[in-house]
Amino acid sequence: MSGVTATGTEKDFAYDKVETLLQEFTGKKGVTVPVLQKIQEEFGYLPRPAMEYVAKRLRIPISKIFGVATFYAQFHLHPRGRNIIRVCRGTACHVRGVSKVAEKIQEILGIGVGETTEDLNFTYEEVACIGACGLAPVMTINDKTYGKLASNKLKGILKKY
Ligand code: FES
Structure with missing residues (x-):
């Protein structure tokens, strides 16, 4: 050593x-x-x-x-989840009510922005426009994009991970 x-x-x-x-x-x-x-x-x-x-x-x-x-944004000082959720906070998503979606995800997972669940299954992040405004409100989980989100769809989506 x-x-x-x-x-x-x-x-x-x-x-x-x-x-x-x-x-x-x-x-x-x-x-x-x-x-x-x-x-x-x-x-x-x-x-x-x-x-x-x-x-x-x-x-x-x-x-x-x-x-x-x-x-550097590439570096993380805390453990990251196996699944990275990124909710778009761009203008189109904002207009289409992404705030409620964001609040609901944080409520379901019991974590805030930039945090990771204790079981290390999810990290929750918020980002600027991810270029899928036609599908607003939008989030990605890892490489998959979920559009036209509504609060009542979220549990079903998160259960897949
Ligand atoms: S503003 Fe959300 S995808 Fe463009």
Whole structure:
């Protein structure tokens, strides 16, 4: 583990995996983004112990690692669900009542925007126009688009996942 010691509840973290990922970057400069990309590929998000480990191993201030991780939308600081729900908050969907749909989904799942259910089945996000305005109000779950949504259709759709 190259002299970096795990502490407290983080002692079970898979530091060996992070160490393996770091091997190809040893001695290289400007690697923060690719290193974080590799970690996210491995874990599905950026676990805090992994970022702390990277900071110590690459001798980069942890504040800089967090700065990069929070600057780029591609990085996630919390675990993500197996299914990603994206509800469109664009103008056409707004006019067609997407607010009620959004509220209902959050009520059914018991989570807010950007959050993930405890069983890690769903992450709920809101996005700008997704280019299917003719079907407003619209959401996607993973790669599938659901249009002309109404609150009473939502439970049936979510049950499929
Ligand atoms: S505004 Fe929702 S798809 Fe365009």
